[in-house]
Amino acid sequence: xxxxxVIASITFREAARKKILWTALVVGLGFLMVFGxxxxxxxxxxxxSNMPPFLRYQVLSxxxxxxxxxxxxxxxxxxxxxxxxxxxxxxxSGTIQAIATKPVARWHVLIGKWAGFVAMLAIYVAVMxxxxxxxxxxxxxxxxxxxxxxxxxxxxxxxxxxxxTFLMGTWFSTLTNGVIVLGLHGLAFLGGWLEQMxxxxxxxxxxxxxxxxxxxxxxxxIWRRAAFxxxxxxxxxxxxxxxxxxxxxSGAMVGYAGFYLIxxxxxxxxxxxxxxx
Amino acid sequence: xxxxxxxxxxxxxxxxGVPSGEVEIxxxxxxxxxxxRFYQWLxxxxxxxxxxxxxxxxxxxxxxxxxxxxDLVGLAPHRGKRxxxxxxxxxxxxxxxxxxxxxxxxxxxxxxxxxxDPMGRRLVRDIIRAQRDRGATxxxxxxxxxxxxxxxxxxxxxxxxxxxxxxxxxxxxEEKVRVRVCARKLAPQIVAxxxxxxxxxxxxxxxxxxxxxxxxxxxxxxxxxxxxxxxxFEFTPQRISLEDLFMEIVGEDRGL
Numbered sequence: 001x002x003x004x005x006v007i008a009s010i011t012f013r014e015a016a017r018k019k020i021l022w023t024a025l026v027v028g029l030g031f032l033m034v035f036g037x038x039x040x041x042x043x044x045x046x047x048x049s050n051m052p053p054f055l056r057y058q059v060l061s062x063x064x065x066x067x068x069x070x071x072x073x074x075x076x077x078x079x080x081x082x083x084x085x086x087x088x089x090x091x092x093s094g095t096i097q098a099i100a101t102k103p104v105a106r107w108h109v110l111i112g113k114w115a116g117f118v119a120m121l122a123i124y125v126a127v128m129x130x131x132x133x134x135x136x137x138x139x140x141x142x143x144x145x146x147x148x149x150x151x152x153x154x155x156x157x158x159x160x161x162x163x164x165t166f167l168m169g170t171w172f173s174t175l176t177n178g179v180i181v182l183g184l185h186g187l188a189f190l191g192g193w194l195e196q197m198x199x200x201x202x203x204x205x206x207x208x209x210x211x212x213x214x215x216x217x218x219x220x221x222i223w224r225r226a227a228f229x230x231x232x233x234x235x236x237x238x239x240x241x242x243x244x245x246x247x248x249x250s251g252a253m254v255g256y257a258g259f260y261l262i263x264x265x266x267x268x269x270x271x272x273x274x275x276x277x
Numbered sequence: 278x279x280x281x282x283x284x285x286x287x288x289x290x291x292x293x294g295v296p297s298g299e300v301e302i303x304x305x306x307x308x309x310x311x312x313x314r315f316y317q318w319l320x321x322x323x324x325x326x327x328x329x330x331x332x333x334x335x336x337x338x339x340x341x342x343x344x345x346x347x348d349l350v351g352l353a354p355h356r357g358k359r360x361x362x363x364x365x366x367x368x369x370x371x372x373x374x375x376x377x378x379x380x381x382x383x384x385x386x387x388x389x390x391x392x393x394d395p396m397g398r399r400l401v402r403d404i405i406r407a408q409r410d411r412g413a414t415x416x417x418x419x420x421x422x423x424x425x426x427x428x429x430x431x432x433x434x435x436x437x438x439x440x441x442x443x444x445x446x447x448x449x450x451e452e453k454v455r456v457r458v459c460a461r462k463l464a465p466q467i468v469a470x471x472x473x474x475x476x477x478x479x480x481x482x483x484x485x486x487x488x489x490x491x492x493x494x495x496x497x498x499x500x501x502x503x504x505x506x507x508x509x510f511e512f513t514p515q516r517i518s519l520e521d522l523f524m525e526i527v528g529e530d531r532g533l
Contacts, residue, residue: 001330001333003330003331003333006327006330006331007331010316010327014316014318017318018318093314094310094312094314095314095315095316097282097308097310098308098310098313098315098328098372098375099331100281100282101280101281101282101303101306101308102303102328102331102332103300103301103303103304103331103332103333104300104303104331105300274284276282276283276284277282277283
């Protein structure tokens with residue numbers, strides 16, 4: 001059996017055995033239930049009121065977008081929390097020594113672990129993102145444009161957070177790693193919103209600040225691209241949601257995020273291969 | 278460094294003729310780290326299967342090898358138990374088993390008896406001897422010199438990261454011998470006369486400790502002491518332990 005596959009499968013099994021995946025899914029299901037209940041009661045309120053159907057649909061679309069944004073945040077935070085200890089923790093505890101002295105290249109160890117998380121996150125994002133869309137459709141009869149592309153972009157955002165956590169894990173202790181990666185995501189979050197605000201104020205300095213933040217960590221920009229693709233054009237244009245079509249990251253930003261991911265993964269491999277264990 | 282965990286600051290090293298750090302050579306190398314730790318959620322069987330797969334072993338070979346090793350290290354009754362329920366001694370045993378999973382030619386054991394009870398220590402000694410007998414080379418790194426003494430064929434003393442000296446332990450006890458001598462009067466000229474057979478450390482005018490090159494000369498030394506009129510009343514050959522040798526070679530503790 002390929003050692004990369006051996007390490008990937010044990011990383012996946014670790015998430016399952018340590019109940020990380022199941023706990024995250026149970027918490028996620030709790031979120032879906034609350035979200036579903038919110039949609040249900042909103043529908044009940046609509047039946048009692050005489051709001052025009054067109055307006056109802058826009059409000060429900062906005063609720064669905066907020067639900068998906070919550071899923072996006074949950075997924076990124078869960079990505080960081082579950083993977084933050086993987087490299088740095090095993091180096092600190094000495095667990096890695098028993099693996100790294102086997103006939104396995106170090107890059108196999110790192111990529112194997114990374115692949116295990118990639119598989120786990122695919123399940124998580126599929127369940128949470130799909131569950132939220134399904135709740136919107138079944139309870140409120142509302143659907144969004146480009147759900148598959150939107151879901152894949154949210155998945156890409158998780159992979160960015162995962163890979164950044166792996167890269168920092170080859171350098172820093174678990175705690176420092178967590179602080180840095182959450183800080184990076186916070187920077188991207190702030191930068192994204194500053195860029196959004198610049199659309200109202202027409203401020204070029206804010207745009208520059210937002211773009212620079214997105215180049216440092218493109219995770220939030222990817223979400224804004226996903227939001228642009230998913231929400232109905234009218235809702236975006238009329239600013240029914242906080243994800244209005246102002247200063248939308250282009251498709252090139254998605255390309256940049258992909259390139260960014262490859263570069264930081266390569267850096268993680270490079271440093272992990274050279275550091276002392 | 279030999280296992281590729283740490284990069285050398287200079288020079289080069291070879292394992293079985295291959296530069297250290299080469300991935301493929303690790304197929305022939307086993308390693309037990311000091312204070313072995315691994316995923317606590319794995320069972321003993323799963324742990325060995327995982328390490329075996331990393332070494333490229335197929336399912337058929339693992340089916341034979343895993344139960345054999347669990348039996349060898351005395352953990353067969355705990356094959357399905359998770360590592361989180363293992364004592365430190367049990368972790369050392371399963372760590373030793375993972376080091377041997379692929380029948381390595383060279384085995385590095387870092388403090389393998391740490392945390393083990395006397396039965397466990399004896400078991401590890403027996404396993405090391407069995408590995409030696411099948412032709413494997415075992416590097417045993419330990420501060421327990423008594424363990425080294427009864428297990429190893431050769432010893433290297435390391436100080437400040439450098440090998441100070443090496444000794445062949447096979448039959449080394451027969452080489453030098455230390456004797457405690459007590460006599461009614463050990464005049465300086467009598468002690469000086471002993472230098473033809475031994476080095477002496479006079480403790481007072483009635484006792485001394487001498488180190489002779491071999492046991493062969495002890496009768497002559499005793500005859501000399503009687504004939505010189507020192508009236509010896511104690512002549513006790515003493516065993517030189519590896520710890521004595523260590524102190525002699527490496528020197529006093531400098532807090533390192």
